[in-house]
Amino acid sequence: MRRQRRLGQHYLVDEATISRIVEVAAIQTTEKVIEIGTGRGALTRLLVGLTDNLQGYEVDRLNYLELAKELGHNPHLALHNSDAFESTSGFDVLVSSLPYSESSTLIDWLSQRTYQRAVLVLQEDFARKLVARPGEQAYRAVSVIAQVCSQIDIVSTVNKLSFDPPPRVNSCIVTMKHLRSLRSAQVGVIKRLFSQKRRKLRAALKTLGLELPSPYTTDARVNMLRPEEVLMIATHATDAGEERPRRVPSRTRSS
Secondary structure (H helix, E strand, O other), X not given: OHHHHHHOOOEEOOHHXXXXXXXXXXXOOOOEEEEEOOOOOOOHHHHOOOOOEEEEEOOOHHHHHHHHHHHOOOOOEEEEOOOHHHOOOOOOEEEEOOOHHHHHHHHHHHHOOOOOEEEXXXXXXXXXXXXXXXXXXXXXXXXXXXXXXXXXXXXXEEOHHHEEOOOOOOEEEEEEEEXXXXXXXXXXXXXXXXXXXXXXXXXXXXXXXXXXXXXXXXXOEHXXXXXXXXXXXXXHHHHXXXXXXXXXXXXOOOO
């Protein structure tokens, strides 16, 4: 129990929910699948029978060793006792039920990858942020990042009693179908812009040392901008930064 609390682990144990996740994933045999946070292997045991190439990532050493002992002989499964967010391997489908504390990291990481679809178990409040609209209280930088990169659908609610130990709140099964990838610099600008989310756009950009794209003229508050508008501003800011010539230090003339 101490290890679970330290890593924020709440293991999904409800068989109906596990089956629903696998059903929604609709995995084809030839697709490369990754599971981030294999835990005790409840999802892994089903996924490994659906694909010829499953990559499982688990940072908890004991969980990794126990699952490797049980499933490590399977030729279609590769288990990694490492952080998936440090991996650059390509994949078609992502399935994950991660600790809630890793949710934002997961969305940032996904936004910079190319894939087909992801099926995630996320805290309900966080899932609602992903689909929040401009002007709503839940509308944040993560809303913009998720929405410009993917088509998002909240499939169903997962009762907190579906986990061992139960968390304090319910979760949701969320699907994300890939639309585009972002550069890390774009993600950074979006986050910086939403640090000023209640200010008018011109004032926020001035504070951040950024410029308004021409001929864009709106001066709405940041949290009223549509995701595509925010993306345009972030793209302009990062492109301008890349195109701006670097200052070359003057050389001292020798006498």
